[in-house]
Amino acid sequence: MNIKTLLGRGIAVLCLVLSASLVQAKTPPDQLVIGMNMNNLLTLDPAAMTGNEVVGIVVNLYDSLVELDPAELTNVMPALAERWTISDDRNLLTFHLRKGVKFHSGNPLTAQDVVWSFRRVLHLNMAQASVWKSYGFNRDNVDRQVRAVDDYTIEIALPKPNDPKLVLYSLAALGSGSVLDSKTVKQHEQKGDWGNRWLTTAEAGSGPFKLDIWQAKDVMRISRAPGYWRGESRMSRVIFRHLQESQTLRLMIAKGDLDIAATMSVPDIEALKSNQEMVIDAVxxxxxxxxxxxxxxxxxxxxxxxxxxxxxxxxxxxxxxxxxxxxxxxxxxxxxxxxxxxxxxxxxxxxxxxxxxxxxxxxxxxxxxxxxxxxxxxxxxxxxxxxxxxxxxxxxxxxxxxxxxxxxxxxxxxxxxxxxxxxxxxxxxxxxxxxxxxxxxxxxxxxxxxxxxxxxxxxxxxxxxxxxxxxxxxxxxxxxxxxxxxxxxxxxxxxxxxxxxxxxxxDSVVVRKNVRNYVPHPSATTFLREVYKQEQ
The missing domain is CATH 3.10.105.10 (Dipeptide-binding Protein; Domain 3)
Structure with missing residues (x-):
């Protein structure tokens, strides 16, 4: 066999290998891979979390009573609460829960879980308590001010005069309004910590995704929660990868190893604007x-x-x-x-x-x-x-x-x-x-x-x-x-x-064009339940 034939065959094999590697670079069609700097991701406990990055994860593990419309933030939308009323004196909010919602554990979600979750924020007195303390709540009065009327009705009595619209906004936007599975969390309490240590790296929610694994400053994987009350999420799995260097994010999303790249530097974002496979979402x-x-x-x-x-x-x-x-x-x-x-x-x-x-x-x-x-x-x-x-x-x-x-x-x-x-x-x-x-x-x-x-x-x-x-x-x-x-x-x-x-x-996020229904939320509560990929 002459040298030309060997060289030709070698080139053909190399092309096949390269083609295979390019195919492998595509993320799976039913999985969403998000690259981001996770240095500030310190806890998954809704009562202790700080920073936009963790809020965007927590809202996909937990549900709240209400949500804010990303297209019109003043529009408060139903979530766990089907409806709510505000008293004429603006001091009492009453929420009526939808029935049939279950936590990832299989436990039914009731008004008692909502009340316990709210009280937990004030009794722990960690980062997310500050907002509610500004409204007059504290660990001494919260047990009186927030109560379950029955299994599907909650009353929140404001300790001091306030604008009830702002209270609704806070329940929707902060992540501290997340409802926890009280029975499961109580099983993991240590020395009266309300399950804080366990919830640093675990979850007890009812959201569209459940936590599979979190390796700090490496990777987090969440997967579709079976039987989710809104209908199961369109993605079977979402993977968050810790990528600290912006240039690495840029190279990986360009190659197809990522579907979404967040926390990227402006020069790298600018370099991707001419790429027809990318969309830049700026909020x-x-x-x-x-x-x-x-x-x-x-x-x-x-x-x-x-x-x-x-x-x-x-x-x-x-x-x-x-x-x-x-x-x-x-x-x-x-x-x-x-x-x-x-x-x-x-x-x-x-x-x-x-x-x-x-x-x-x-x-x-x-x-x-x-x-x-x-x-x-x-x-x-x-x-x-x-x-x-x-x-x-x-x-x-x-x-x-x-x-x-x-x-x-x-x-x-x-x-x-x-x-x-x-x-x-x-x-x-x-x-x-x-x-x-x-x-x-x-x-x-x-x-x-x-x-x-x-x-x-x-x-x-x-x-x-x-x-x-x-x-x-x-x-x-x-x-x-x-x-x-x-x-x-x-x-x-x-x-x-x-x-x-x-x-x-x-906030600028780079999204591959085949990703559909990804809507970055101005309040960082970006929901992933409706996201899917369209084959190109």
Whole structure:
């Protein structure tokens, strides 16, 4: 056999091998493979979770009483509750459950499970309790305020006057309204922990998917829950893969190893826009990118120093050079798109003004500090830009990077100087959602541990501002309410706050074109039950 024949056959075999590898690169038609950075995925317990990534998983393992329409967030849709009523005095919400729903264990879902799940959030007093505590609930009163009338009727009596629409939004959007299988969780309790340790890596839900396995910072697999009350999910399995590097996500989705890629850097997203097999889904969310300072730190307790920092952020430059695809310029604590949101105040980099303010504060030569930040884009890029402009006025900020638990953990413990972060909730379509998370601080004591209030984390406290927020929430006249929210925003600016909004989040997800019915949710509660693939 001559060399040409051997070479020809070798090339043919190589082509067959390559063709086979390309075929294998396609994900199975009945499975959805999602690539994402899972560094901040620390627990699956609905009462303890923090961050958008975990919410998007939990809502597919658990059901809640109600849901928000992703196309129109103010539209509250039935879920476990077929219907609900609000009393004339707006202090009592009554929910009527649908019958025949079962948990993954096979246990029937009843009103007792709903009540126990709600009470559990307050008794555990972990991350998700903060929102409900702002509504007046606590571990001492929740057992009286939330009760089962019968097996399919629940009453939630508000401990203090509130806007019941906001309470409905919170039940739908936060994930803390997830209903747990109380019988199963109780079997895994350890030393009165309400099953928290077990639920860190397990689930006890009634959602369209059940948890198969979670290997932290590696892979999570959930599979179709048989007999789901809405009808079984169209995908037999969803696999979440931990991929920290954006370029890896880009290469894998381009090859076909992933169906969806989240947490990807903007340059890599831009590189895929010309690929005809991809769709870029960009959703504006209520979350705010910000620069925060701790008012427990002596330098930043001085309002002139905080004002100086306000003028040492290059808002326009950051949003032009760093944030396309990640966010849009925004300098208010209330998210864009609300009738109550005032126009941006127009803050801009002003080095000379900042130097003068620092001199008046007693720091003509500046000072040394630390700036905590996640190592991921765009956070680290924002931090480097802020470090550079701070230096021009003499503030020497040492950047400290770490995981979400390290960076935000220090903030939750009120043990930080400066921080570039992202927060503000904004998941509920109501001005109070943003204000509650970024501004409101009803109890500034260390022992209050209001860790989900970023106002508390930064030790920012103003009694008048809290009262204005409370009053605006209860005002029924739309014009008067808008005027109150304008007053809140103006007072917030005048106080030189500890959190300085820089940009409002835009979340971009890359989806292969054959994936159907994938609708990214502005509140991060993206439902996967109707997703399927269409053969091309």
């Amino acid at each position: 504006r969310k209520g979350t705010i990118y910000y620069v925060a300072v701790s008012m427990k730190e002596p330098h930043f307790a001085n309002p002139k120093v905080r004002e100086a920092v306000r003028y040492l952020i290059d808002y326009q430059g950051i949003n032009k050079a760093i944030m396309p695809g990640y966010g849009v310029l925004h300098q208010r604590p209330i998210q864009q798109g609300m009738d109550a949101t005032l126009p941006n105040p127009g803050y801009a980099l002003d080095i000379e003004r900042a130097r003068k303010l620092l001199a008046e504060a007693g720091y003509p030569d500046g000072f040394d500090t630390t700036l905590r930040v996640l190592a991921d884009p765009p956070f680290i890029n924002i931090a480097i830009a802020v470090q550079s402009t701070l230096m021009q006025a003499g503030i020497r900020a040492k950047i400290m990077t770490g995981t979400g638990n390290q960076i935000y953990g220090a903030m939750r413990d009120r043990q930080f100087d400066m921080l570039v972060g992202r927060g503000g909730s904004g998941v509920e379509p109501h001005p109070h959602s943003s204000l509650r998370a970024l501004v409101y601080n009803p109890d500034n004591r260390d022992e209050a541990r209001l860790t989900n209030f970023q106002g508390w984390r930064t030790s920012f406290f103003d009694k008048t501002l809290n009262q204005l927020i409370d009053t605006a929430l209860l005002e029924r006249d739309p014009d008067k309410q808008r005027a109150l929210y304008a007053e809140v925003q103006n007072r917030y600016d005048a106080l030189f706050p500890a959190i300085m909004p820089v940009s409002q989040m835009v």
